Amino acid sequence: MSFQLHPRLEQDCIAIGRFELCRLLMMNDSQYPWFILVPERAGLQEIYQLNKAERELLTEESSYLAETLANLYQADKMNIAAIGNLVPQLHIHHIVRYQTDKAWPAPVWGKFAAEPYTEQQIADNLARVKDPLKM
Template identity: 60%
Template sequence: MSNFLLHPRLQQDCFIVADLALSKILLMNDNQYPWFILVPRRPGITEIHQLQEADRHQLLTESCLLAESLTALYQPDKLNIAAIGNLVPQLHLHHVARYKTDKAWPAPIWGKFDSCAYSEQEAQTQITQLRDTLRYSLID
């Protein structure tokens, strides 16, 4: 994992939340949706099928853990999970809590509206809440 570098676009657009056994959790800097991203810390990987089998299982485990935590924390109408990668080729899984009342519903959020940045305090609140929800599974 020593050769892993987070893609510059993810560095620019996100806050780092925590590290799980395989993946880094990020918070997208867009306060319109609770939007977190899971990035496996494996260099040169662009697709899930490129991961070793054990890493694929670990990614699914971590995705489910994040999904369960977001569902408990935000109680969304729907949780969207997607690996798109058209702008950022590095493998990453979006986890977005959606509500029937959000401005993009029922359409996908990507490219729909300009993002609205969190204040530093708002971002830290989101990060702290998720860390507290995940606290028994995180490795520091």
């Protein structure tokens, strides 16, 4: 079985690039800078299903992404989670949070309908993150 991105992630996200293990996506919701790492391994639902080296690499890629986003977007807090109740494929959310965002201090899931980015906002965000993330 080969890796395939879950259709919901394909539909809801904008592809940015790849790290060694993970594909990087941006959630198409302009209310929050929201990025998702998806390990490119077929059939994964849980982090423990990765081998030890892949778990370490996932931790490195996630930490690198979180630190870079926190600095780029001047985050008050980074929310990082692998929930998977709606999309069973292993994916890790990295959401930049501000004390002034409309969902603060609650989690963002299911709080408000997504507000898709404009084409210009997508271009601006991609330009902002690609160089610092070496994409």
